[in-house]
Amino acid sequence: MQDVTTLAFMSVVADYGAPDYFVTEFFRVHDTSRLEKHIVRSIDENRTDRPIFAQLIGESIPQLERTVEELLKHPIAGIDLNLGCPAPKVYKKNVGGGLLRDPGKVDEILAALRSVCPGRFTVKMRLGFSDSSPYDDVLASVKKHQVDMLTVHGRTVKGGYRSEVDYDLIAHAVQSVPCPVLANGNVTSARSASRIIQHTGAAGVMIGRHAIRNPWIFEQCRREFAGEAYDPVCLADVHGYIENLFKATHSDQIPERAHVNRIKKFLNFVGQGVDARGEFLYDMRRTHSPEELFRVCKKHLLTSPETRFADEPYAGVIARPNCETPLTPVA
Template sequence: MHASVLQRFLPAHRPVLALAPMQDVTDLRFWNVLAHYGSPDVLYTEYFRVHPDSHPEKPILADIDANATGRPVIAQMIGRDIPSLVRTAAVLQRHPIVAVDLNLGCPAPVVCRKDAGGGLLRDLPHIDAILRALRGAIGAPCGDGSGAAIGFTVKTRIGYDSAADFPRLLDIFASHQLDALTVHGRSVREMYGPVVHYDLIGAAARRMQAPGAGTPVLANGNVRCTTTAQAITADTGVRGLMIGRGAIRNPWIFRQIREHYELPAGAPRFRPTMADVRGYIDVLARETRREGTSERAHLGHLKKLLNYIAPGLGGDDAFVRNLRKASTLAELFAACDAYLLAPERADADAYATEPNWAASLNATQAAY
């Protein structure tokens, strides 16, 4: 295996914690938001769109170069054209990253129609060819003076229509000495449905982390809280967890998981209150606003983020409806104040109930 810098970020006593790549969310601004509450161990970029006419998106490159969180960055690519992927990987390795990641999981129909992202899972021979080319093209020295090589990682789903080809897919991954593999435990067809196939994530961990293989596996899918994080890690044997929607909902989640593994039994753990969530919304509003963005556009972006935050906060549907009806930032903040800072709930545990993300996503698609 390549002497990857990633080995430095694998704690012996707990899973490594990664922020999932999410388009229009996981940019430098959101990285800075999480830094207020306890950053993940590793950050992933939004994906770079790669095709014969592409150039790496300058805003994402600028985020990489300006990252001051102290956390390492993995740059993700999405595409199917091998020369273009190799060319883009060469450019990315000139920036301060610790790995280049290939996206084999995006289920967006517009992506899959181009046979990229999750769409590539219908063409295992082409995946094999891509991995062979990228494994040979990635491995430049990291720019951090460590002497370690830039790693090559993959984020995948378990299949396109089903998991029937997943064992063959793991064989392909194992043949290319990946430095890490993240498995989202759903097929492309399953999108973000309620079922996550943790048994298949466990199968991937046993296959890829076996003696002589040595590729750490990260689990992705419905890591919502400390309880689910501990259960998924114990049940699957993975070396890490990748968290996406759960980190938007609860930015303290990485801190809480660390405390679970690192604090002695009986020591107090941090539990965010509704008032803490209200403060988080202010930080989101301040940190995620792009220069020159209109109030209307920023309001729309905040509403999309709040669709991951509001469900489960006490189960009050009226709060969610009021957020969606807000036509100005002032109205949005007033709705947050009225619910989250109400005397009867301001000090309440903010995450005592689980969110219904499927309903939230459906409502988001209908409202926007």
């Protein structure tokens, strides 16, 4: 996740139970691109004891090949190609999800990257750009070029985060390619992850936004898959998570107000599980200093610290109103 899976965030998540592997923010690849230093740090200085895949986004085959060669000098577990980013500023450059408008170009890129990746080469994609018409062609290319693992987000690019997730089409990918397939899209909890795997036959799930809300989710998934119980998270635990995240992301080079604003982007997701009326979100979004922020956190999280943090986002409580619609409650 861009601007999220930094070295600091990976370290914090690992304290609560790291995923099986991490994927970096994407390296932007073009004619004059260089490896972004802060993303390289998330590889070279990573102490989570988890494999790190380097994520690329771009369309120039020579520059993608060059970037892979540079990244192979670092301790990466593999290369991951982004074919799914739905941000307009990305797809308008014909990269990320924009490439799904041109399955022929995707085929050329997969062939080239497979030839220069001696280790694991993975792909994350959506179902298509405006509809799923290119889906089977891209799946055929994934199979032909021996991609090692495929993650499918069950929406189109234009569907953003508002449309329904089509788990049947993820199941179709599972049946169509020989490599493991991970299901992605509205993996909101360990229980939803289990249901999605049962529905799709996927080898596992990739979790993005809901790991910001609930960093315990990966360990909860492990226990859910093993049929083991796990302790509920309470609001006091969430307060501790916010404190740890604030400390880990602090830098003397970042102005105080800017740091608070950055943390608020994370808390937009956390707030989905605090209260059903969105009162925490309302108050948090109006803070401007660390003192104001933690005064709000104390009010909403430590007044009744043993109150359970919701496993699923509360219906109607939205992290990003301009990007998302409320999630349908899970029965």
